[in-house]
Amino acid sequence: MASQAPPSLRSLPLDPASLHHPLEPTPDRASYVSKLLLGDLAGYGGLTAADLLYDAFRLDPTAIAGIDFVRSEDLSDIFRFSKFACDIQAMAPAKFAGNIAQLKGYVAERAAAAALMAEGADVSFPGTATEPGWDLLVNGDRFQVKCLGSPRGVYEHIDRYPDIPVITNCELAPFFNGDVRVMPITSLSNGQVEATTRSTLNAGTDLLDLQIPLIASGVAAARAGLALLRQESDPASAIGAAAAQAMGGTLGGKAGSVVTAAGLGLLGVTGGWLLIIGPAIGSAAGMWGSRLALNALGRTVLCRSSASALDGEMRAFAAAAAEVVQRMLDTSSRHLAAIETLRSHSGTFATALHVDWRSRVEREIEHRTHFRHRLRAAAAAPGSIDPSLSDPREVAARLMWTAARAGVLPVNVGRQLQALHGSAKAYGSALQRWLLR
Numbered sequence: 001m002a003s004q005a006p007p008s009l010r011s012l013p014l015d016p017a018s019l020h021h022p023l024e025p026t027p028d029r030a031s032y033v034s035k036l037l038l039g040d041l042a043g044y045g046g047l048t049a050a051d052l053l054y055d056a057f058r059l060d061p062t063a064i065a066g067i068d069f070v071r072s073e074d075l076s077d078i079f080r081f082s083k084f085a086c087d088i089q090a091m092a093p094a095k096f097a098g099n100i101a102q103l104k105g106y107v108a109e110r111a112a113a114a115a116l117m118a119e120g121a122d123v124s125f126p127g128t129a130t131e132p133g134w135d136l137l138v139n140g141d142r143f144q145v146k147c148l149g150s151p152r153g154v155y156e157h158i159d160r161y162p163d164i165p166v167i168t169n170c171e172l173a174p175f176f177n178g179d180v181r182v183m184p185i186t187s188l189s190n191g192q193v194e195a196t197t198r199s200t201l202n203a204g205t206d207l208l209d210l211q212i213p214l215i216a217s218g219v220a221a222a223r224a225g226l227a228l229l230r231q232e233s234d235p236a237s238a239i240g241a242a243a244a245q246a247m248g249g250t251l252g253g254k255a256g257s258v259v260t261a262a263g264l265g266l267l268g269v270t271g272g273w274l275l276i277i278g279p280a281i282g283s284a285a286g287m288w289g290s291r292l293a294l295n296a297l298g299r300t301v302l303c304r305s306s307a308s309a310l311d312g313e314m315r316a317f318a319a320a321a322a323e324v325v326q327r328m329l330d331t332s333s334r335h336l337a338a339i340e341t342l343r344s345h346s347g348t349f350a351t352a353l354h355v356d357w358r359s360r361v362e363r364e365i366e367h368r369t370h371f372r373h374r375l376r377a378a379a380a381a382p383g384s385i386d387p388s389l390s391d392p393r394e395v396a397a398r399l400m401w402t403a404a405r406a407g408v409l410p411v412n413v414g415r416q417l418q419a420l421h422g423s424a425k426a427y428g429s430a431l432q433r434w435l436l437r
Contacts, residue, residue: 085204104197108147108188109135111196112167115187133161143167143183147193151175154182169193219287220245233433241434245294249287256286298434306430310392310423314382314399317416321403322375324412329368336361371406378402396424 088099106129113123113136124137134142144161146154147169154166158181165181171191173184224242227233233241260282299307339357378385378399386398400420403413410417 082204085201088201089205100194100197100201103201104194105145105147107197108169108193109145111193112136112145112147112185112188115185116167133157133164136167138167141165146172147188147190148172149190158182220249227432238433241298245291249290252286252288252290252293253283254286256282256284256289258282259286299431302434303427303430306423306427307392310396310420310427311382313416313420313423314392314396315379317396317403317413317420318375318378318382318385318399320413320416321399321406321408322372322379324403324408325368325372325375325406328407329365329372332361332365332368336365368406371402374402375399375406392427393424396420 088096088103091099109125113125116123116136116138122139126134126137133144135145136143142164143166144157144164145167146157148154149171151172154168154172154176157164157166162181165183167188168176168182168184169188169190170184170186171189172182176182176184220242224233224238227238228235256279258279260279263278336358339354339361374385382392382395382399383389385395385402389395389398400417
């Protein structure tokens with residue numbers, strides 16, 4: 001059901017209860033909050049989620065199963081696998097290459113088993129990864145799996161274990177034509193297996209290494225480009241603001257990720273996707289929080305002069321509007337005095353008329369006195385018109401609405417209203433120049 005709009009002064013009953021009627025958010029405020037919450041948060045969150053999903057889809061289940069088989073720790077848990085991948089990537093080049101060669105062999109075993117099972121064979125693995133001379137049981141027979149760039153390793157195995165046949169990658173097939181001890185698998189490629197192993201390890205590393213600087217810089221650059229395209233800012237200001245926002249977003253994102261991970265650790269979460277997704281959400285929230293902080297700092301420092309000018313015009317407008325309301329109250333007081341003359345008339349009709357008119361004027365005086373008090377308070381401190389508002393433009397809009405509800409017409413405060421509109425527009429231009437909201 002559609003929500004009711006706040007009542008106008010014309011439809012508002014002039015009784016004490018109406019003076020406490022809650023003020024509803026203006027369309028400008030709702031639009032501002034919507035853009036602030038949904039725009040930046042969706043931008044940071046969407047890019048962070050896209051980065052996370054991209055890394056997750058790069059994980060190859062066959063590669064993870066092969067790596068998990070050879071390692072003593074349980075790498076079936078995604079968080080532990082990611083930590084393991086980070087440790088591998090941090091090794092010295094020679095040690096890293098050795099680990100890739102070892103892990104690639106076990107990934108090849110899983111890929112070979114999958115290919116054979118697809119052809120209808122019965123395939124099983126040994127209880128440990130260190131069985132001498134064989135890696136797979138295929139239809140009850142033992143097989144060694146070799147996925148190499150040269151045939152040397154296959155020759156060495158045949159010399160040492162002549163009774164255990166070898167499954168090899170397709171690149172080695174030309175070296176063993178007609179040799180019944182060697183069975184190449186067409187779908188098993190040395191280059192592809194190594195690429196899958198490296199890609200899976202890289203994806204595991206990237207799951208814990210969110211591209212926070214890249215995301216923060218991308219959002220800041222997009223905002224700067226849009227402001228320049230709309231001619232809302234100049235190149236120097238846009239570049240400076242974008243650089244500050246990129247740095248702030250990076251720091252906020254990193255802090256949010258670390259704090260979230262630490263909080264999950266304190267709650268006893270030691271593994272699983274929650275330790276991957278949680279810091280990602282924390283980083284998006286951290287980048288968004290840094291954006292709010294930079295907005296507040298920018299308004300205080302970069303837009304100080306225009307904000308001060310807008311504050312002065314709001315005070316002047318509120319004072320002028322309060323003076324108009326005071327004149328209206330003076331008129332109502334004279335009307336009330338005139339109504340007292342009805343007391344000198346006799347008769348039931350005159351008495352009833354006196355009571356009705358007096359009641360009406362008294363309620364009108366009470367209503368306008370309430371708004372005069374609010375406008376006078378705003379003349380001293382504009383923010384008092386609605387303490388929940390932080391944007392001076394919203395305060396100015398609420399101030400004009402309050403004056404209208406008190407019965408003040410634009411013609412009554414024409415000069416002050418024009419100056420207020422101009423200051424609000426200048427303040428908005430200053431915000432746009434520095435990519436603020």
